[in-house]
Amino acid sequence: VRDKTPLAKHLRKALRQMKCPRDKITGKERDSDFAAQIFGFSEAASEWLLKSNQHEMHNNVLELFFESGKFLMISEIYDNHKTQFISINDKTMTLFCLDPSEIIAEALKRAKASVLFSATLTPLPYFRETLGGNDGDTMLMLPSPFDPRRFATILHTGISTKYTDRENSYAPISEAIFTAINSKKGNYLVFFPSYIYMQSVYEIFTDLYPHIETLLQTSSMTEDSRAEFLTRFDENNPQTLVGFTVLGGIFSEGIDLAGDRLIGTIIIGVGFPKISSRHDLIRDYFNEKNGDGFDYAYVFPGMNKVLQAAGRVIRTETDSGFVLLIDSRYAEQKYKNLLPAHWTNKIFIRNAKHIPALI
Numbered sequence: 001v002r003d004k005t006p007l008a009k010h011l012r013k014a015l016r017q018m019k020c021p022r023d024k025i026t027g028k029e030r031d032s033d034f035a036a037q038i039f040g041f042s043e044a045a046s047e048w049l050l051k052s053n054q055h056e057m058h059n060n061v062l063e064l065f066f067e068s069g070k071f072l073m074i075s076e077i078y079d080n081h082k083t084q085f086i087s088i089n090d091k092t093m094t095l096f097c098l099d100p101s102e103i104i105a106e107a108l109k110r111a112k113a114s115v116l117f118s119a120t121l122t123p124l125p126y127f128r129e130t131l132g133g134n135d136g137d138t139m140l141m142l143p144s145p146f147d148p149r150r151f152a153t154i155l156h157t158g159i160s161t162k163y164t165d166r167e168n169s170y171a172p173i174s175e176a177i178f179t180a181i182n183s184k185k186g187n188y189l190v191f192f193p194s195y196i197y198m199q200s201v202y203e204i205f206t207d208l209y210p211h212i213e214t215l216l217q218t219s220s221m222t223e224d225s226r227a228e229f230l231t232r233f234d235e236n237n238p239q240t241l242v243g244f245t246v247l248g249g250i251f252s253e254g255i256d257l258a259g260d261r262l263i264g265t266i267i268i269g270v271g272f273p274k275i276s277s278r279h280d281l282i283r284d285y286f287n288e289k290n291g292d293g294f295d296y297a298y299v300f301p302g303m304n305k306v307l308q309a310a311g312r313v314i315r316t317e318t319d320s321g322f323v324l325l326i327d328s329r330y331a332e333q334k335y336k337n338l339l340p341a342h343w344t345n346k347i348f349i350r351n352a353k354h355i356p357a358l359i
Contacts, residue, residue: 007048007061010041014093034093035075042068071095096278098285104132120307122338126300144342151314152322153343154358157331158350161269166197173326174205176352177242177266180324181212183359185240186263187233191247191309193269193302195219201268202244215243217251226250235260247271252309263321264359265313270329271302303338322359 014037045065052058074095097103108114121127124139159172181188192198202216215229229251232241245251247267273279279297287293306325313321329335331348339346347358 005048006044007041010037010044013037014041035072038068038071038075042072096281098282099130099289101130101132105134106132108132119311120304122303122307122340123300126296130296141341144340146314146317146342148342148345150320151345152358153339153346154322154324154355155330155346155348156324156326156350156352156355157328157348158352159326160328161193161197161326162328163275166200170201170204171208172352173201173268174208176324176326176355177201177205178209178212179352179355180264180266180322180359181240181242183356184263187235187237187241187243187257187261188264188266189243189245189251189262189309189312190266191245191252191268193247193271194274195246197268198244198246205242205244213237213239213241215241217243217245217249221250230255230257233257233261247309248305252305252312255312256315257312258315258319262313264324265310265321266324266326267306267309268326269302269306270299270327270335271305272298273301299334299338303335307340324355 014034017034017037042065045061045068049058049062049065052061055061071093116127116131124141128134128137128139156176159169159176161169161173177190192201198217202214205212206214215232217229218225221229229243233243243251247269248271275298283293283297285293286296290296310323310325313319313323330339349355349358
């Protein structure tokens with residue numbers, strides 16, 4: 001961007017705006033100056049690309065040209081109630097949708113009727129609002145046809161997994177995991193709210209119980225390594241296998257380990273997304289809209305991930321197994337209300353010694 005072409009001029013101005021003193025998260029006003037520079041770059045790039053087909057930077061400029069087009073398309077429908085400009089470490093600028101409900105509602109209007117369904121639309125009023133519905137839309141929750149006697153739901157409320165307590169939780173969680181998986185030979189998945197938390201407990205668990213076969217999800221798994229990970233969950237495994245994974249990741253939804261391929265799932269925490277400026281924007285927006293900003297930004301999305309992970313255990317009408325949730329917050333009424341209605345036989349404990357008998 002050192003030359004004097006229109007292409008470089010607009011890029012220089014855009015970069016200067018990203019590096020100028022400002023909050024990393026821009027707030028209520030549309031950054032029209034930045035968008036104008038991107039528009040100028042896009043027009044200049046369109047001409048430059050036609051004339052510079054052999055230039056060594058042609059492919060780089062072409063890629064940036066397409067990204068600029070997408071950015072401008074969203075920028076044109078910018079709305080302070082939907083979207084915010086976000087500057088991150090002076091390196092990226094993005095448009096972030098805070099509330100998709102109006103956009104989805106417009107799409108739903110193009111149909112005579114729409115039915116939205118999932119096993120994890122909890123709580124229903126939250127999903128109805130964020131998915132473009134209104135107070136007049138019908139909500140229906142059907143009872144599960146599955147025999148609850150084939151599915152144990154255990155909530156261990158004796159361990160806090162709050163961020164300030166996590167370091168003290170590593171050993172107790174390792175003990176609880178072992179107590180649960182040692183009750184019956186089989187295949188198990190353990191879900192953590194973050195890779196760092198997972199890695200910390202994994203190191204302690206494998207040090208304490210080196211004889212237990214374990215698998216560890218990594219942040220850069222390929223399609224082949226993911227398939228290999230799942231293949232290890234064989235119903236004929238000669239010994240117990242425990243997979244350490246992350247909530248909201250590739251193994252917490254959309255996989256089917258039916259029968260004895262998976263007989264138990266242990267979920268650590270309440271699934272909160274990592275505290276971030278992006279989620280704080282959602283919190284602030286919904287605080288102004290309905291006063292429930294923290295729940296909309298952190299609690300409801302987190303519990304949705306928990307329920308997705310819990311759903312890995314029972315995949316057919318002949319399955320049986322258990323889900324063990326570990327977090328002191330499950331003793332609070334707010335979180336009890338977010339648990340599925342068909343968990344009719346859930347049991348609350350405060351000590352891991354009760355787990356074997358329950359399983």
